[in-house]
Every structure is written in structure tokens, then in C-alpha cells.
Amino acid sequence: MNLRDHVAAHPLLRRHFRFLTVTDLVPEEFRESQVESLYNIDTGWANLLKAWRFDEFALDPSRATLAIGLTGMDGDTIKNKYLMDKYDIQINKTSRNTVLFMTNIGTTRSTIAYLLGVLVKIAGDVDERVADMSTPERRIHDKRVRSLTLELPPLPNFSCFHQAFRGRSLDGRTETRDGDVRSAFFLGYEDGNCEYLTMEETAQAIKNGRECVSAQFVIPYPPGFPILVPGQVISAEILQFMQALDVREIHGFRPDLGFRIYTEAALEQAGQANAVWKAQINSTAAQVESE
Template sequence: YPTFYGVCVDIKKAAEIVHKYGKILMIDEAHGSHLNFCSKLPPAAERSGADIVAQSTHKTLPAMTQSSVLHVCSDRVDLDKLSRMLRMLQTTSPSYILMASVQNAVEYMDKYGEERLCKNIDIFRIKTKELRELGVHVLTDDFLKENGCYAFDETRAVISLNDVGITGKELEIILREKYKIQMEMSDLMYVVGYITAADEPEDIARLFDSVKEIYLDAKKNGNQSSKVYIEEFPHLTQEISMKNAFYSDNELVTTEESIGRISSDFIIPYPPGIPLICPGEIIKEETIEYAKSILQNGINVNGIEDNKLRVVV
């Protein structure tokens, strides 16, 4: 919460349902540590009824990589049990540099987060509106809400120029090489940029103005057609449990030979990291075709190497 693309669900509602059944709600807020610091953003999970919230502060706050925070937000959580679990998983030698970096980031956001993020969101709104009016597919709060989404995190520049024949990966490369702008990630359709409190409004304007230039150039050159068509996501049947498939005897076969077999591994386009195939599922031809089109467009697919993947023997 939110997703890589800034899409937010209604945590309050989820918390009500979970609590009605006497359970606790844990939220992976890896991409949302900044939400608490700006009144123009969707509500932070810590303030929306979640009981435990995990954050990767290094993703959206000015904290060093590998610095994370686990918030306990209600008295429904058994702190003693939580401590015992953490003792099993954590190092006994914490890094004081990383902890100081988290503290520093939080102090920075406390002081400047509201003002700096609000300023950046204001320019984000102006520029995305301009691009949408021009015909560029860029995610905005209005657009997502009209399409059934609860809320949108307007620190995400999610842009697709697929309509003028440019894939997300290609757009990422053009922005880096020609405009010296590094995006957070790209997939088949979209590039995603993270707008943080450390950015300046001019940086955000420059990103959207560069996209506008690329779009208009492509149109001028007659690029009118989509390059990528995403078919409906193929639904797979779970034949055996994930655990049994993962630990079973397995063999490496070519993607063609894998059709109809049970996968022993995860096949995950990364980014965004959502599995196409999970262990135990029967592999379909459409899924393999889909994975291949992703690979052909220069996107990494974890679990397929040299056109081979692992299936249950």
C-alpha cells in the first residue's frame, strides 16, 4: 500500500472487516512511508486502522537503502510474540548508521515534508492535466477514481506512450539517455517515476515537459499504433500445493516443452514483481507467449533463463 503505481485501497474498510473477525491487519507499506507527511496524499495505513505496518523508508524517504521500520499501531498486537518472531529473523548486530539515517529522514520529513511534497503535488497536478489534455496516457487521481480506484498517490508519475509505439522500457531509455532523467522503473507499458520531498518542482516540470516533447516528436513522425497488446491475464489451475511443487524433484525444460507441465518455480516479470506462474500451477501456452513478449521488450523475467524454466518431474 500503495502499489508501485500509486494505487491505494481503502485500509479503513479492510481494517473494519478484519477486526470484525477478531484478526489483526498487517500492511506492507513498503512504498508508502511518505504518506504520513503530506495532507494532500491518501491516508497512511498507520492512521487508518492497520495494526502492524512495515515500511521501507529507503524507498520514498531520504533514508539509506536497507533501512526499514515496523510500526505497531494498536493494542491488538501481542508485542511479546512479535519480539520473539523478530529475534528469530533479525540480526543481533543492528546498524546504527542505518537507524540514524531513518531518524534523520523522519526529522527531515517532519520539518519539510508537508511543504515540499504539497508544492510538488501542485505542479504534478498541473502537468499531468496538461499531458492528459494532449492525449498522453498518464495516471491521475480523477482518472483512477472514475475507474473504481479508492485513491491515488500523486507522488507517482505513471506514464505510457504505448499509443505512439513506445514501450515503457523504451521511454525509460530515452528519458535517461536524451534527457538525463532516471525513472524508478519501467514495464511493458509504463514508466514510473517517484516524486519525493527531495525533488524540486522544476525537476517535475522537466520530466513532464520531456515526455510531452517525446510524445509530440513520435506523433510528428507518424507513430500512431500501439506496440504492445496485453491480452487478458491467463488464469492458471493449481494442480498441487505450492510447497510440494517447490520442493519436488524438478527438471529444467525449454519454454515450449513446459506447456502443460506443472511449474516448480515462480515466473515473475520484474518489475513489477507480480507472478505470472506460481509453483504448482499448470503452465499454459498463452502464459509462455506473454512471458516471451515481455522478455523481447527487454524486461527481466525471474524464473526463465536461456529460454528454460523449472517444472515438476
């Protein structure tokens, strides 16, 4: 906890950085213990044991998530421009407004001291840069800070799989929300089964009532988790999230081409094949029951 405590107590560091706590990362409904911090100066690690025993989700105290939005820089910039390229510090992952540090049995006090010194230098650089800004530049900086701290893009819920790739229960009779990603993935191997729609064209198609179905994984980085998988219907909420993103890499999406989606003819053909399979399953189940 030495690292977290020093950042919280340092007047310069706490203006720009903050380590996220249990309350930031785990919603209250999943914290039966009502623990807000894993470590307490009076009781030590007693809260950690309580959280791990009773809560549905518990944090690993060896992983420290640092919020960096107040610097006006995103996680990828902090990681590459400063931590890795300038100070040779390797980190676990980044998000739009955080970086994740991992400690282990080999982490020493000097390691922590070095990291704290680097954070002080970064915070000092930010202060110097802001002090030299003109009024218009300061407005841009403040807008960037608001974007990284308050105006976060709404994370969309999973939409659904298209009917052609909808899963079934083990007996084949009940439709589930699961999807047959394998069939959807390999259907996209044939170029004739796919087409490209730009983000604007996709939004218009959805508005007109068409189900646009992703033919590949779409993965913004950071943080590197898919917001679309093969066979998933593209929703208006997913489009809003994509439009709000300001990350450098989105695997599976090119702004000049747009989304790779299945043609309506390919979806109809896949749906017919799925219907035949369902009929065969139901027929087999009926025969078993009659016997």
C-alpha cells in the first residue's frame, strides 16, 4: 500500500493521479462486505480477507489501477511516450483513462521509489505544459480532461446474435441467447458473403430497419476486448460507443471501409441451414420420446 499512500498524500501527484479503490471498480450490489478499501492503517489487511470471503467480485491488491485522466493524456500516450520510451517502465495494460501496474514478490522499495519519482516528473511536465498554454490551448486541454474524467463513452450492452446464428439448449428445443460464433466466423471467409458499410451507412441501414450483422471481431485497443463478434447484430448503442471512442487502434474496423457485415442473401441462406438443423434436432427428440 506504500505506493497508493504516497500518491494520495503527495500534493503534486494527487492533483493529477489517483489509484482506484474497491468502490471505483466493484459496484455496491456485488460487495456484500461493504468494504471500501482493502487496506486500513489501523486494521491492516483485515478488509481484504472480508472482501474475498463475502463479495462476488474481489480485487487483487497486487494490481494497482492508476487514473490518469486529469493529466489530459490517455493511457496509450502515458504508456508509450513516458513510461516505456522515456523511463523503461513496463505496464500490464491501459484503458482510455487508466494504466495498470502489477507488483509481485520481486518488487522492492527502490522499484516503488523509482515509479513515484517518474510520476512526479510526469506531473511536473503536465504543470509546465499547462502553464505555457494560451487561453485557446487551455480550453482544449480542459475539454480533453473533461472527456477523460466526466464525459466517458457509454459502454454498450451485448446486443444479440442474429437468428441465423442463435444457439439452442442441449435438447434442441429452446432457443438461447448463446450464439454459434464458429459458423458465423467461417461464413465470413467467403468474400461474396460480406459487404462493407461505413459507420454512417450502417446507422442509416439500422434506422431503415435492417439488421446489420458483424462478420468479424471488432476490438478497440486499448483496452482490447471485443465490442462485436461474428454473428452479432450491430445496435445503435454500439455505434454511439464507436463514435465516441478516441483510441488509436480498432482491430476489425477501418474508417475508410467501415464495418464488414454479412449480405442479406448470406444471412438468409445461413438462416435456412439453421432451420433445417433445428428441424432435425426436434425430429430426433420426438422419436426418442415416442420410444
